[in-house]
Amino acid sequence: MRAVDRITVCLYVALAVLPLVALKAGWRDHEIYGRLPPAAYPERSFDAIRSEEFQAAYTAWFESRLGFKGYSIATDNALLYHLFRDTKPGSAVKLGLDGVLFNDEDTAYYNKYGRDLPDPYRVWLLADRIAEAQRKLAAQHRAFVPVIIPAKTTIYRNEIAPAWKRHLSSPRPVDGAVYAAMKRALDDRHVRYVDVRDMFLHSQEPRDLLWAQDARHWTSYGACIAMQQAAAIYVEISGKPFRYDCTFKRRWEPTARHDDFDLWRLLNMWRPPKPPNKIVPVLTRPAPASDTRPNLLLVGTSFCWTWLRDASASGAFGTMHMDYYNKLLVSWPDDVHTAVNAHDAAWHAAFDNKDLIVLDLFESYLLAPNTYVDEVLADLAPELDPIDEATAPTTGAAIREVHDLGVTNGEHYMELYGDFPEPTTPYQAAVTCDGVRKNATVYYQNPDASQLNVRFADPGLGACHDGRLDGVQCTIRVVQGTTRGAPLLGPRRVCPAPQGQSGLDGDGRCTHTCGSSP
Amino acid sequence: MPFSSLLFIHLFLPVFLVAYWVTPKLAKNYVAIAASLVFYAWGAPRFLPVVVGLGVIDYAISHQIARWRGQRRAKALLAAGVTMHLSVLVYFKYSNFFVGELDALIAHFGMSPFTWNKVVLPIGVSFITFEEISYLCDVYRGDAQPARRLSQYVLFLTLFPHSIAGPIFRWKDLEAQLAERTQSWQLAREGFERFAMGLAKKVLVADSVGVIVDGVFGLAPAQLTPGVAWLGAIGYAIQIYFDFSGYSDMAIGLGKLIGFRFKENFNRPYISASITEFWTRWHISLSSWLRDYLYIPLGGNRKGRNRALVNLLIVFTLSGLWHGAAWTFVMWGIFHGAFVTVERLLGDRRDRMPLALQHAMTLAIVTIGWVFFRAGSFGQACDVIAAMFGAGAHGLEPMPPRAELMPNFALAALAIGLAIVLVPIAAKYRTARPSTEPRLPIALAARLGYVALFMVSAIHLTNMRFTPLIYFKF
Numbered sequence: 001m002r003a004v005d006r007i008t009v010c011l012y013v014a015l016a017v018l019p020l021v022a023l024k025a026g027w028r029d030h031e032i033y034g035r036l037p038p039a040a041y042p043e044r045s046f047d048a049i050r051s052e053e054f055q056a057a058y059t060a061w062f063e064s065r066l067g068f069k070g071y072s073i074a075t076d077n078a079l080l081y082h083l084f085r086d087t088k089p090g091s092a093v094k095l096g097l098d099g100v101l102f103n104d105e106d107t108a109y110y111n112k113y114g115r116d117l118p119d120p121y122r123v124w125l126l127a128d129r130i131a132e133a134q135r136k137l138a139a140q141h142r143a144f145v146p147v148i149i150p151a152k153t154t155i156y157r158n159e160i161a162p163a164w165k166r167h168l169s170s171p172r173p174v175d176g177a178v179y180a181a182m183k184r185a186l187d188d189r190h191v192r193y194v195d196v197r198d199m200f201l202h203s204q205e206p207r208d209l210l211w212a213q214d215a216r217h218w219t220s221y222g223a224c225i226a227m228q229q230a231a232a233i234y235v236e237i238s239g240k241p242f243r244y245d246c247t248f249k250r251r252w253e254p255t256a257r258h259d260d261f262d263l264w265r266l267l268n269m270w271r272p273p274k275p276p277n278k279i280v281p282v283l284t285r286p287a288p289a290s291d292t293r294p295n296l297l298l299v300g301t302s303f304c305w306t307w308l309r310d311a312s313a314s315g316a317f318g319t320m321h322m323d324y325y326n327k328l329l330v331s332w333p334d335d336v337h338t339a340v341n342a343h344d345a346a347w348h349a350a351f352d353n354k355d356l357i358v359l360d361l362f363e364s365y366l367l368a369p370n371t372y373v374d375e376v377l378a379d380l381a382p383e384l385d386p387i388d389e390a391t392a393p394t395t396g397a398a399i400r401e402v403h404d405l406g407v408t409n410g411e412h413y414m415e416l417y418g419d420f421p422e423p424t425t426p427y428q429a430a431v432t433c434d435g436v437r438k439n440a441t442v443y444y445q446n447p448d449a450s451q452l453n454v455r456f457a458d459p460g461l462g463a464c465h466d467g468r469l470d471g472v473q474c475t476i477r478v479v480q481g482t483t484r485g486a487p488l489l490g491p492r493r494v495c496p497a498p499q500g501q502s503g504l505d506g507d508g509r510c511t512h513t514c515g516s517s518p
Numbered sequence: 519m520p521f522s523s524l525l526f527i528h529l530f531l532p533v534f535l536v537a538y539w540v541t542p543k544l545a546k547n548y549v550a551i552a553a554s555l556v557f558y559a560w561g562a563p564r565f566l567p568v569v570v571g572l573g574v575i576d577y578a579i580s581h582q583i584a585r586w587r588g589q590r591r592a593k594a595l596l597a598a599g600v601t602m603h604l605s606v607l608v609y610f611k612y613s614n615f616f617v618g619e620l621d622a623l624i625a626h627f628g629m630s631p632f633t634w635n636k637v638v639l640p641i642g643v644s645f646i647t648f649e650e651i652s653y654l655c656d657v658y659r660g661d662a663q664p665a666r667r668l669s670q671y672v673l674f675l676t677l678f679p680h681s682i683a684g685p686i687f688r689w690k691d692l693e694a695q696l697a698e699r700t701q702s703w704q705l706a707r708e709g710f711e712r713f714a715m716g717l718a719k720k721v722l723v724a725d726s727v728g729v730i731v732d733g734v735f736g737l738a739p740a741q742l743t744p745g746v747a748w749l750g751a752i753g754y755a756i757q758i759y760f761d762f763s764g765y766s767d768m769a770i771g772l773g774k775l776i777g778f779r780f781k782e783n784f785n786r787p788y789i790s791a792s793i794t795e796f797w798t799r800w801h802i803s804l805s806s807w808l809r810d811y812l813y814i815p816l817g818g819n820r821k822g823r824n825r826a827l828v829n830l831l832i833v834f835t836l837s838g839l840w841h842g843a844a845w846t847f848v849m850w851g852i853f854h855g856a857f858v859t860v861e862r863l864l865g866d867r868r869d870r871m872p873l874a875l876q877h878a879m880t881l882a883i884v885t886i887g888w889v890f891f892r893a894g895s896f897g898q899a900c901d902v903i904a905a906m907f908g909a910g911a912h913g914l915e916p917m918p919p920r921a922e923l924m925p926n927f928a929l930a931a932l933a934i935g936l937a938i939v940l941v942p943i944a945a946k947y948r949t950a951r952p953s954t955e956p957r958l959p960i961a962l963a964a965r966l967g968y969v970a971l972f973m974v975s976a977i978h979l980t981n982m983r984f985t986p987l988i989y990f991k992f
Contacts, residue, residue: 005703008965012710015973017532019524019980032984055560059525063983066524076981079974084926088981089729163925 022067030070033256033265038064070268077269093266099274100159101263102152103216109174109364110153111166117177118367126367127185129377130359134191136384137357143234144357147226148182149218149303150197151364155211178367192236194229196222197363212260213274216302219260221246223306227358234294234356242294244316259306293318295353299376300360301325307358308332321350326372326379342379343441345409351383352457382441387430387479396484397421399476402492404502407458412494416452416478418486423449425480433459433474433494442478452478461496464514471495471503471510519560520682521713521768522720524983527976530557531772538776539701547673547696550776557678558642565610565640572606573668573675575599576650580657580664592658599654607647613637615843642682644840646675648807653689655811662690670696679772683765685783685803692778699777709774711965714972716767721975723938724761725982726931727753733923735892735902742905743912746923751906754892755885756935759787762801788884788939789946791876792868793857796884804840808833827862831855841891846899850890857883877943 022029042048042057049055080086087093094102130146137144153160179197186193200210200222210222218226224246231244256265261273295318296311298304308322312333320332329338329350338346351357365371398418405413420427429440431454444453454476462470474494479485495510497503505511519526534553541549559566579599586592614636621631653671656662665671671689674696680687734742734750766783773780787800797805813833819826831852838851861868868876886903893899904910956964 002703004962004965005707008969009703009706009710011969012707012714012972013532013535015969015976016527019528020532035984049559050563052561052563055519055563059519059523062529063524066528066980069980069984072977072980073984076977080927084930086925086927089925089928 019067019069019072023062023065025067027067029068030074032070032073032268034268036064073268074270077267078271081267081269081271087267091266093263094161094164096156096159096161096164098159098213100156100213101215101267102156102160102164103263106151106153106216106364107160107164109151110157110160110172111164111168112178113166113168113173117173118181120181122367122369123181123185126373126377127182127189127191129381130186130193131189131191133377133380133384138237141238141240142355142357143230143237144359145230145233146186146191146193146359146361147230148179148193148195148197148366149226149301149360149362150200151362152211152216154179154197154363155200155207156213174363179363182361182366192233193361194226194233196226196229199226199229208274214262214264215260216263217259217306218303220306220310223303224310227307227311230356230358238294238355240294240355241292242316243288245314288316290318294355295319297321297323297350297354297357298360299323299326299357300372301362301365303360303362304358318355319353321354323350323372323376326375343383343443345411347379348457349410351380382428387428387477389430389477391482392430392477392479393483393485394487397427397478397480397486399478399486399489402476402489404494404497404504406497406499406501406503408499410458411455412458413453413455413499414476416454416476416489417450420445420449420452420478420480420486421484422480423447427452427478427480429454429456430477430479431456431459431474433472434462438474440476454478458496459494462510467513469495469510469512469514519557521765521772522717522979524980527717527979535775546776547669550677551669551673554673554676554678554681558676558681561682562640562642564638565643568606568640569646569675570672572603572646572650573672575602576653577665577668577671580654583654583657584664587658587660596654596658600651603647603650603654607643610637610639610643612839612843645684645686646681648686648804648811649675649688652686652807652811656688656690662688662693665689665693666697677778679769679778680780683762683769684801685766685769685780686807687780687803688807691781695778701777705774705777707965709771709776710972711968712771712774713768714771714968714975716764716769716771717975717979718971719760719764719767721979721982723931723935724757724759724764726928727757727760727935729928730924730932731757731892735894735898739898739901739905740911742902742910744905744908744910747902747905747910749924750892750902751885751889752936753932754888755788755881756932756939758888758891759784759939760935786939786942788881789877789943790880790884791873792861792880793854793883794861796880797854797858804837808837812836823862827859830859830862834858845896846890846893849896849899850887853887853890873947 021027039057039060041061042054044054048057077088080088081095085095087095092104094104094107096102130144134144134146183195196218200207200218203210205221209219210225211218217223224244228244228246231242234240235242256273260275264271264273293316298307298311298321300323302324304322304324308320308330311317311320322330322332323340324330326340329340329346330336331338331350341347359373359376361373366373397420399416400418401416403415403417405415407413423445427442427445429442429452431438431440433456436459438456438459440454440456442452442454445451459472459474462472464470471493473491475488475490476492477485477488493504493508493510495503496512503511519530521527530553534549538546538549538553555566555570558569576599579595583592583595583599586595614634617632617634621634625631653662653674657664665674670693674687674689674692675681677687731750731753734746734753737746763784770780770782781803783801783803785799785802787796790796790799813829816829816832817825818829834851834855835848836851838847838849838854841847841850871879886906889902889906890896890899893902901910905912955961
């Protein structure tokens with residue numbers, strides 16, 4: 001037995017040291033989906049060791065790089081899944097019946113009741129603001145289309161395991177207090193919207209064609225038919241022809257990285273993903289002419305990623321942006337990400353020229369307090385309240401001097417000096433250049449009531465005369481509410497100019513010659 | 519660095535073992551000291567000089583006590599040493615508690631609270647101070663000789679298998695092993711197997727059942743039904759046993775890996791037929807320490823029955839306070855002390871009860887006691903106990919526990935845990951057959967089973983340390 005003892009001890013040591021050897025040797029591991037980037041090796045210092053920061057950081061470094069971690073995770077999760085029909089504790093993925101996967105936020109939404117349900121007043125207020133945004137944008141021939149996107153627990157309700165079902169009334173409290181309440185409030189205000197929940201629940205298509213069993217989000221096809229409905233509303237509001245086709249070259253790909261397996265990936269286990277039973281036929285159609293392509297802005301949750309990629313693949317849209325949870329602005333197809341900072345140049349680039357703005361009202365987050373929906377509508381509101389030239393007040397304030405600061409990032413900046421009483425109450429500005437209204441923002445009011453800074457979309461170069469740029473003629477009006485305003489300033493020549501320069505010479509003409517770069 | 523951590527299992531342990539095994543016999547203690555200091559410094563670097571400093575002072579005091587043994591000076595030295603260690607314990611472990619309670623009291627009279635920088639509790643301080651006190655007492659009583667070498671005493675205090683969470687060693691039990699111990703492949707194999715068993719108890723059973731327990735104790739009082747409350751209490755009884763006894767198993771296993779043979783700390787406590795018996799089977803190193811260095815010096819049962827009962831209550835109350843600086847722990851100690859006292863009063867009359875009833879009562883009392891131990895506050899403990907007996911918001915409504923509180927694997931772990939702790943009750947009353955050496959295939963299968971247990975535990979531990987990003991794809 002002594003030999004057996006030796007072998008056994010060596011086996012234990014080998015098992016203990018194997019992950020360390022794999023770490024040092026850099027042996028290939030099983031892929032882990034959703035892992036954070038490995039922690040950096042900590043800096044050694046006496047102070048760091050004394051304060052235990054080094055120990056904590058070293059442990060994080062070691063654990064994040066441990067060899068064969070992927071194999072261990074997949075094996076353990078597979079044991080939990082196949083032996084106990086469980087996912088690991090704290091996992092965002094919940095197992096439903098027949099292997100259908102759910103996200104824990106969706107099961108939590110499904111089980112909401114009592115004080116977790118929204119106040120009816122909140123529903124009406126949100127609907128009011130949506131209706132107002134839609135109405136005001138429609139006046140500019142732009143479509144603002146809310147889309148109610150269902151939670152997976154709504155679409156696969158019969159597959160929710162009893163463990164994740166709270167015993168509540170039927171229909172579920174959320175059906176009445178969230179979905180039906182929102183829908184009724186929108187209908188009462190004559191808002192045009194897309195109800196994907198209703199569309200999917202009454203669809204004749206196989207369910208997994210619209211929503212894969214292993215996914216938290218809809219399929220490309222499901223997303224596309226929802227976008228078709230939004231496009232129909234765009235046509236109705238804008239009066240422009242447009243057709244969004246769902247047979248473009250976005251297709252189901254049998255790879256683990258496909259969106260249809262997002263929850264499956266989070267399981268990190270040995271189990272093949274479940275492909276859909278039916279795959280949409282793929283046809284490649286020519287993209288429409290560029291002048292008929294509407295510019296698209298998507299506002300919302302991760303459901304918008306499918307829309308964005310598919311919209312891009314379709315070639316049906318002009319410029320495209322996504323406002324992700326009002327935290328991240330994504331410019332597409334260049335895929336440039338910037339933090340959302342309402343009313344800055346990037347925000348205006350995303351919001352200003354869009355013909356179709358789609359607002360994702362995801363059921364699980366709908367009517368939760370202080371969501372991206374509230375933020376976006378609040379940011380948008382001042383942009384949708386242009387000063388009415390006919391009724392704007394012209395007394396109580398005065399613009400005495402203008403300091404032109406030229407163009408920065410596509411926006412023209414000006415400092416206005418004069419009398420602007422009650423500086424704690426916001427002023428609004430209206431700028432009209434060569435008859436075209438520009439979106440203008442007052443971005444600074446000084447506390448001694450003598451200065452306002454405004455910016456507006458760069459009005460352009462103007463015509464060319466005698467080799468010189470003409471610039472454009474702009475009028476500027478500032479008002480404070482409905483009672484105070486300055487007399488209209490201008491028309492005043494505004495020239496293309498680099499940052500900090502007015503671009504005007506002593507004779508009041510633009511300094512730049514035609515063809516030169518300002 | 520807990521034993522059930524990836525860093526310990528996959529880095530510290532193999533590196534240490536290889537270094538220790540290849541080191542010549544004479545230098546092994548120094549390797550063990552170095553490793554133990556690194557191990558301790560990993561979790562409490564600021565307290566390391568205090569531990570080593572106290573060890574040096576102890577070493578010096580113990581030699582003086584031995585020199586003046588039987589004289590007043592020895593007693594004075596012992597008192598000074600014990601006071602020093604108790605002061606350290608009180609400062610680090612209880613000062614925040616006492617100041618907090620005092621603040622609450624003076625706030626009651628409208629006075630402003632003290633300015634107090636919270637003291638960080640160094641790991642293992644409760645265990646180390648008790649070991650130091652027992653060392654000085656044993657030397658004073660003549661039960662042990664003072665350490666011949668400082669290095670041996672420092673190793674005794676800091677030896678990593680026990681320095682953080684016990685068992686509480688006594689110098690006289692380890693003195694000989696610290697000087698000389700034998701190493702064999704068989705002992706090392708047994709050490710690994712014991713470590714694997716302890717790791718599995720901790721990682722596979724205790725932590726899994728902990729999911730249920732955390733869920734139950736995280737509920738609002740209005741959500742506690744009798745079923746849920748009992749589930750939480752029974753779950754915690756299993757969790758704490760498998761957690762603590764698992765840790766002790768790992769400590770004993772690690773000791774074997776380097777040639778030590780530590781005493782057992784648990785002996786199937788849930789097969790006890792009385793609370794008194796329970797305390798001879800649960801955390802044996804602590805209960806025997808309290809008996810030898812607190813109960814007996816207080817007079818034990820030598821000064822009459824009433825004084826013995828008071829002594830018991832004092833010992834159990836202080837035992838509760840030793841476990842944690844909170845009223846819930848004190849209450850837990852008083853609760854157990856009260857039942858031990860009642861059992862002492864009942865004497866033989868208790869034995870007239872059917873044996874099954876004695877077991878059931880003991881298990882129920884211990885389980886209820888654990889609620890105080892686990893609860894975040896005295897109020898929460900009362901809420902859970904009230905719910906257990908139908909005095910909660912749901913009364914005696916037989917509502918099944920919510921399924922989401924009970925993942926299948928956690929229920930399986932609870933069932934396995936209950937079987938492991940309760941099935942031996944039957945064996946307790948059977949005449950044990952003399953154990954025979956298992957046949958080779960069975961022995962080999964058992965060894966492979968332990969290896970598999972070690973692997974599964976390590977794999978599970980790795981997975982539990984990983985939290986994926988929810989929106990990683992987006």
